Amino acid sequence: MHAIVIDDSRAMRLILRRIVGQCGFEVLEAGDGRAALDLLGGLDTVPQLALVDWNMPNMDGLEFVAAAREDARLRDMTLVMVTTESEQSQIVRALAAGAHEYVIKPFTAEAMIDKLALLGLVPTGANT
């Protein structure tokens, strides 16, 4: 299984890489939405999971999610926003744009794994 982590912070990419890596994913990284689309465009197999920050230079996470929803090749990729944006209206916007789940920073490793379990990407109770 593959995942792509899209965040402009190297520290956050390292944390996310570690957590989803522990769940058995091979992890790709991109620093913004545009770079992620370019990277995904050149891959033979599309990752099952994308963890997407919101505020990034070039193309932000909301635009990335919308673009990924439009792209037939990326249709099966599960999109999880991982961001400090936590106003109710912002979450609703992200869900409307096509995000499947939403994790608010700060989050614990357990929380991220719980969300992946909710999405059926790791077995339930992987955490306990």
Place this chain on the structure above:
Amino acid sequence: MSLSASDFAFVAGLVRRESAIVLAPGKEYLVEARLLPVARQAGAGSVADYLGTLQRRPDPAAHRSVVDALTTNETSWFRDREPFSALTDVVVPHLVGTRAAARSVRVWSAACSSGQEPYSLAITLQQALPAGWRYQIHATDISTEMIKRASAGEFSQVEVNRGLPVQLLVNHFTRSGTGWKVAPALRENVTFQQLNLTAPLPALASFDVIFLRNVLIYFDVETKRSVLRNICKLLRPDGWLFLGAAETTIGVDEGFERVAVGRTSAYRPRATVPAGTLGKG
């Protein structure tokens, strides 16, 4: 800076007396780390100073803070998920058949910690019960601090991340300060009370479902047995008891029978157990 054996024994004794929770030797670092903020808050220079004063001058409020600081309140939304699916798929449809006259369901969350369990139960029942049905969730815990927090219904970002599907967050909560607050439509169906499971239980109306999850693990077998006996008296004879994934009544209290519900199991009171019978009935 490390805790002396006698200070550790004092704390372990206190915690054991007040909550029946066993702190094994080797947990000195945990005691020290957890009590440091409590000691600082009380104006003591160190944990040793704080415990010294407490041993010379016992103070029930301070005893509570020590016990609170050392009990594990680890919890999450829809913990383990299957018990909640079992309510939706099996228990609620059954109750809708058997409680049609009253159209109401009573559930006890018997070690509710910071409230994720009772509010997860509220969300589950809200979604699963037919229109016109009512439900009440009674949530209790030994920790006054936890009861205060749970009853406020406010959760941090870190807490709402754990196991709560985002659609339910958006539907049942609103932003409040740095975190989130549970919607009044859920809150009004949940009552809270401080209650020690290992002390004689207060009079409570009986329940259709009891969640007694991830608390028996802290007790020795005698305490487990007496807690289960007392709980059984508050469960309707055709009710359900749900335990934590690592807990069972088997080999502890034969008054319950394990039954499969959905993809997990629950416990139901046995019809009658002949006096003196232990082991397989």
Place this chain on the structure above:
Amino acid sequence: MTEQPTPTVDDLREIAEQVWAAYLDPEGVRPFLVGEPGEPGTAVSASVSLTGGWHGHVVVSCSSGAARHAAAAFLAMEAGEVSDEDMTDVMGELANIVGGNVKSMLPAATAVSLPHVVAGADNRFPTTRRICELSGTWLDEPFSISMWQGRGLAEVPAA
């Protein structure tokens, strides 16, 4: 004009508790001890600027020892393996997370800048005043989180 609700030191404390629970002290054994006078030991300051509905800055500053511990905890490394880049990135991310959480309590149109990390105390905010500060020690090292508010729309955000 109505007075906008401004985050308080209690809000900073709650945000800090969450950051510690998530990244710096998940076991709950190395708490941030608030209230001790932060001795003058600031070696690293990370900040984000907020603009739009509210103007100001959120600053996270600490000693280099604390920054090293923070990077080690955040990145699951030994303190000895931590590079300068690790410290800078982690401090920046801490400012970003605290700033983002503060933002969610401010008027809707507020935006958070990319983080900016400097050595020493951050003195780039001459036209602002400090409206609250949470200071104390973490692992016996000074640590503080503060909020600085601009005097109004005229203020040109630093960074």
